[in-house]
Amino acid sequence: MSAHSVFTAYLLAAAALPAGVHSQTAQRLGYAADAKLLIIHADDLAVAHAQDRASFEALSRGAVSSASIMVPCPWLTEVAEYAKAHPEADLGLHLTLTSEWKTYRWGPVAPRDQVASLLDPHGYLFPDAGEAARHIKPEEAEREVRAQVETALRMGIRPTHLDSHMGVLFSKPALVAVYANVAHEYHLPFLMLKVPGVPPEMYSALKPTDVILDHIFMAAPPLKPEDWLSYYTHILKTLPAGVSELIVHLAYDDDEMKAVTTNHPDYDGAWRQRDFNVVTSPEFRQALEENHIKLITWRELGKLLPRP
Amino acid sequence: MSAHSVFTAYLLAAAALPAGVHSQTAQRLGYAADAKLLIIHADDLAVAHAQDRASFEALSRGAVSSASIMVPCPWLTEVAEYAKAHPEADLGLHLTLTSEWKTYRWGPVAPRDQVASLLDPHGYLFPDAGEAARHIKPEEAEREVRAQVETALRMGIRPTHLDSHMGVLFSKPALVAVYANVAHEYHLPFLMLKVPGVPPEMYSALKPTDVILDHIFMAAPPLKPEDWLSYYTHILKTLPAGVSELIVHLAYDDDEMKAVTTNHPDYDGAWRQRDFNVVTSPEFRQALEENHIKLITWRELGKLLPRP
Numbered sequence A, B: 001m002s003a004h005s006v007f008t009a010y011l012l013a014a015a016a017l018p019a020g021v022h023s024q025t026a027q028r029l030g031y032a033a034d035a036k037l038l039i040i041h042a043d044d045l046a047v048a049h050a051q052d053r054a055s056f057e058a059l060s061r062g063a064v065s066s067a068s069i070m071v072p073c074p075w076l077t078e079v080a081e082y083a084k085a086h087p088e089a090d091l092g093l094h095l096t097l098t099s100e101w102k103t104y105r106w107g108p109v110a111p112r113d114q115v116a117s118l119l120d121p122h123g124y125l126f127p128d129a130g131e132a133a134r135h136i137k138p139e140e141a142e143r144e145v146r147a148q149v150e151t152a153l154r155m156g157i158r159p160t161h162l163d164s165h166m167g168v169l170f171s172k173p174a175l176v177a178v179y180a181n182v183a184h185e186y187h188l189p190f191l192m193l194k195v196p197g198v199p200p201e202m203y204s205a206l207k208p209t210d211v212i213l214d215h216i217f218m219a220a221p222p223l224k225p226e227d228w229l230s231y232y233t234h235i236l237k238t239l240p241a242g243v244s245e246l247i248v249h250l251a252y253d254d255d256e257m258k259a260v261t262t263n264h265p266d267y268d269g270a271w272r273q274r275d276f277n278v279v280t281s282p283e284f285r286q287a288l289e290e291n292h293i294k295l296i297t298w299r300e301l302g303k304l305l306p307r308p
Helices: A003-015 A049-061 A076-085 A129-135 A138-154 A165-170 A173-185 A225-237 A255-260 A269-279 A282-290 A298-302 B003-015 B049-061 B076-085 B129-135 B138-154 B165-170 B173-185 B225-237 B255-260 B269-279 B282-290 B298-302
Strands: A036-045 A066-069 A091-095 A162-164 A215-218 A242-248 A293-295 B036-045 B066-069 B091-095 B162-164 B215-218 B242-248 B293-295
Touching: A036 A049, A036 A091, A049 A076, A049 A255, A049 A269, A049 B255, A066 A076, A076 A138, A091 A138, A091 A165, A129 A165, A138 A165, A138 A173, A162 A165, A162 A173, A165 A173, A225 A269, A225 A282, A242 A269, A255 A269, A255 B049, A255 B255, A282 A293, B036 B049, B036 B091, B049 B076, B049 B255, B049 B269, B066 B076, B076 B138, B091 B138, B091 B165, B129 B165, B138 B165, B138 B173, B162 B165, B162 B173, B165 B173, B225 B269, B225 B282, B242 B269, B255 B269, B282 B293
Parallel strands: A036 A066, A036 A242, A036 A293, A066 A091, A091 A162, A215 A242, B036 B066, B036 B242, B036 B293, B066 B091, B091 B162, B215 B242
Antiparallel strands: none
């Protein structure tokens, strides 16, 4: 199974949730049951400067309401400076157990010999989410995830939430448990749906007070460039009631980004530039307004958790 | 002492070597005693895509005759692919014990807990060469250096030589010994001068068969942008006989490089673009020809070593 298809399969199942099987999260937030609440979420901050620049621009324009950061990536210091200068920005940690590009790689934050099951033969994180999920020992995933949270905190980042790069931590019960346990320990909300048909042991580490979303949407192959705007505006026009997240990947398609994503058309620089162009377009903004969609943040969702 | 000034002081001392105190390396190579032999050497490959692109371009044009690679840096895979596609390219390892930029950082290759004396509080290599030299335990430097060589070999790089990023391995006898010992073990020549006035214990790990250069030149602050071409052509016009290395730092001054080198005017993107412009200029090429300078490589120097 390819890197993105694990996550995509999960998301598509999520997107197919029947109307009415929702989480009550909107009501817990104080909204009417028919409110359409949406987090527009930029993934992959710190992966590249072009990704950071485009994501910071979209955050500052309010084109996205939230974003998450890849701690093992080289541009973390740039993002930490942004986070400290913009304490209002809704920034979580995009817990990272894969390094998926061909020319440009990163390793773990924890000592390599303590997380050996996470590494390819060159000492980088595995490129493929399926391969990662098969090889990773849950106790080593937990060590790495904890090291990522601690590194972010030490650098002055105050994360509003957790999620999982390429869905590795959504892929099997033992890894979902790592994800939920670390989130509980740090009192952070985390991206999670309850999907009909998914075996219940997938959710066994969850607590009744956890914040559950109703729907997630994310562009996935084989979406064609000419269909980009209509794909996104269709999501907005048909957005169900409840709490949804729309995941986007924002970057400028410059020399750096083309080189990072070389030989990988899915989610490459051009893909990310199209995402940026759509979320900052007047048509997208108009569709948000016309469909009475209220943008929310993970910080608001975090307020639903019991006080530590 | 600032990051570059340790190395710079060393180099300036080297550049001031009196004529005639030379190494016999030219004669060992079969050249006349008055031959002017020069390695034009691009440092810092793998640090950034803009650095790689400019350095590959200069290598392919013959504007530089050699280059070296920073193994802990994110773009190593890109450089390894280049090295495998260009087995004739003269590529060494720029052994790296510092991570000097402000927005963009890297850690060690060895497990962090085995090289703790190399790390700043965020788990990256120290930004400053002086600080690194003070804190680093030689046995941990050796562990990291060895891990860098092994990683390069595993990725298919066949290094022609070793040198030291920001001169950390030239800074005290115990670190020079690490450098020389690892080079001896892998049968590689390594950048080394014998500078009058330097305490002899600095050289105690060297062997009589080691290849010693006569002169090293490198642009250093406070060189002004308008003096760039004349600085380099002056070096060529006055190049002494013997084996010299001219160290340059080549990059395109694009968004990535500006961001990597932000708030650090010395050796920033603009500096590296000027270096690229000079070494690829007709004036520079003409000065090489008019002054009868023969470009050589580290591969040729390596042939002087005893067969393993």
